[in-house]
Amino acid sequence: MTRLATYSADGQEFYGAVTDTGMIALSPDFPQWPTLYDAIRAGGLQDLVTAAKDKPVTHSEFTYEMVLPNAPRILCVGVNFPDRNAEYKDGSTQPKYMSLFPRFASGFTGHDRPLIRPPENHTLDYEGEVAIVIGKTGRRIRAEDAYDHICALTLCNEGTIRDWVRHAKFNVTQGKNWDRSGSIGPWLVPFEKAEQLDEARIQTRVNGELRQDDYLKRMTFPIREEIAYISTFMTLQPGDIIVTGTPTGAGARFDPPRYLKPGDVVEIEVDGIGILRNGVEDEK
Template identity: 80%
Template sequence: MRFATYTANEQTFYGAVTDEGMIALNDAFPQWTTLYDAVAANGLVQLTEAAEGQAVTHVDFVYEMVMPNAPRILCVGVNFPDRNAEYKDGSAQPKYMSLFPRFASGFTGHGRNLVRPPENHTLDYEGEVAIVIGKQGRRISQEDAYDHIAALTLCNEGTIRDWVRHAKFNVTQGKNWDHSGAIGPWLVPFTEAKQLDDARIVTRVNGEVRQDDTLNRMMFPIRREIEYISTFMTLEPGDIIVTGTPTGAGARFDPPKYLKPGDVVEIEVEGIGTLRNGIEDEVV
């Protein structure tokens, strides 16, 4: 079962995704206003049961960012060996992972355009798997880490590259332009370790493969990410962790291959799906 947030008839719904369309579930769970509320209440099993055998309610709809009111999105940077080498600074694998926050306003949904701002045209793509926490925890061991995951989704962690260089120690400015990235299309409930351990992520731009790697090559595996992050903060249901992108982002080509209007970016992971977005210039 897959769950998404979407707009139809100028209203926002959450529900189950089928090959024929959406099954709206809002009315069945008035206590959960949004999909985030359902995840925070550990309600994905109840959503699954409620959707079984139900008729499609919407065939004409637009995807939204999968949890547009998610209050906490934490991203892991430079998490593949080849990505570390891309920086050409001679550094060895770091002892600790790089982390930075992103805000929900910086993301849009599947099938929508990423927005390139007029201030700078170095919009870049980063294909990543994102995990959604389903169980509260602090100082979580790696052995228990997967028990705290509720669902998986995909992220295009779009970045304005020039703006990550505006300050010495942070990348927040370049990572949070409105609608510069996407998360979706949907949530896939996490049920077994191989959904992550065997996952391969592929990013294509206009059909050309730009990124292709497996999550088992991460310098900081997802179990370690959960362990490390939960050391300094209590992970809460509904938190999103964007787990890291492979080598091959546009900034690392010579010359760089930044995104422009008309481009189409696809991020695919078998068992999760494909996140697809076009590019447009912001109208000001």
């Protein structure tokens, strides 16, 4: 399985291929694509996969960055698993259409980096999700054709400051975009077959305790439908990220709530993609 990541080493930022012993820097070989996002925009993901074959490791010491740190468009799907709507305890019926909201790259950090709890509010919560990366432009995409527009998969901890999603009546943007409150990574896995999504099981653990556990095929709005619906009103472009929805079991839904605190470790795992791990620290 080829894995492509953005990382820092020796005071510089690179993208490259992940191996069991370190990173293979690919960005120096592709100056026309300064970032992994640029490579995706140019349709060059397979070129990177090919270039990584038989190349030696260039960095054994490195730090993961958010996998597409300059992605300009990140769209998230909310309330998208069975029982998630009931978790809100507001008496509402299951919605006919999916809930959507934007997130910005500044709100995410990389694998093995801490999620940051701000001093203004301590209701930092986790949400384990699969994120898809668009690789082919499309508008009004049919659901049956939707997978043709995905180039890669990754994981997301869609960290949320819960109290701040209630500051306004109709939006959650301010609770969803605190700097480095969430993470995306560790890497991109090229999307090659439907089973990578249709058979995927997602699990979230906090300090080793299983909190979320479900299968993507149980989504209220499946990923094919997400792509079809979103592309109705906006042209999806290579490099766009769709964060597809979290199962029941986030910390806010416990009684009393179980929010994240400094020292906690959150792991999100999907077979065939990997494990996204983050600690928690207070903002300095």
